[in-house]
């Protein structure tokens with residue numbers, strides 16, 4: 001029996017004790033490390049949550065009232081939330097600030113910001129109320145007038161939007177383009193006027209001002225293609241290339257197409273006619289060559305450039321979503337694979 005145990009004087013006993021101690025220390029330091037990591041994570045989470053969680057309305061008001069942060073800092077914080085798309089938090093800050101701001105001009109500026117944030121967040125009625133409140137006190141505020149015009153337009157209250165143009169003109173702001181645009185939109189959306197009559201009025205307006213080509217021809221080609229072709233100015237064709245490209249074959253006027261080189265190239269590239277051998281527009285040239293080689297495996301897609309702010313959008317617009325200017329759209333052609341043709345080729 002004694003052979004089974006190791007005496008404490010035995011050197012082997014010391015070695016075993018040594019390794020047991022190392023094992024205990026290693027285990028302890030491992031578990032301590034894990035415990036510390038968890039504790040640190042919790043502290044970090046708690047710390048980060050302070051930045052995600054806005055104080056309640058009451059807390060926010062008392063924080064602003066205490067004046068721990070300057071007004072500028074609050075405005076900066078609200079602007080940051082707004083940029084991140086967190087409109088609710090930005091609005092809460094602006095509202096609390098307005099309540100405590102004593103300086104009339106500063107209050108006026110915060111109200112403008114609040115109105116703009118309501119507009120961006122899609123609360124059009126609230127945005128309208130804020131801008132009307134501002135204008136009640138300071139009627140000569142161009143930013144508020146411009147924003148109110150946009151709000152009325154989005155609410156489709158065109159007569160009110162047109163009324164806003166008067167004070168803008170009195171302030172010396174050129175609102176001629178907005179006036180033409182609002183009148184054209186109001187006419188297009190007016191259900192009491194027949195499409196034929198609308199087309200005639202729009203063509204007359206276009207002849208007079210040479211503006212809003214995209215908006216007018218989009219409507220004309222959809223509702224009265226014959227009139228659209230007759231009144232089409234060839235210099236506008238490139239800008240309208242996506243509208244023309246999407247026309248169905250029965251809406252084409254072959255005589256007019258044959259009389260213009262760009263139209264001949266565009267519809268040869270589409271495959272509706274065979275009137276061009278090449279094009280100086282790269283995308284059309286490639287498509288024409290592919291058609292002639294009997295390999296129609298590509299097509300056109302479009303993106304839309306605002307000629308004013310140079311932003312590009314994947315969708316067409318009549319008022320730029322970024323700079324809010326009207327009649328600045330330019331359609332741009334891009335080559336893409338024609339999946340329909342490709343799928344057909346597998347059949």
Ligand SMILES: [Zn+2]
Pocket residue numbers: 306307308309310311320321322323324325328
């Ligand atoms: Zn723009």
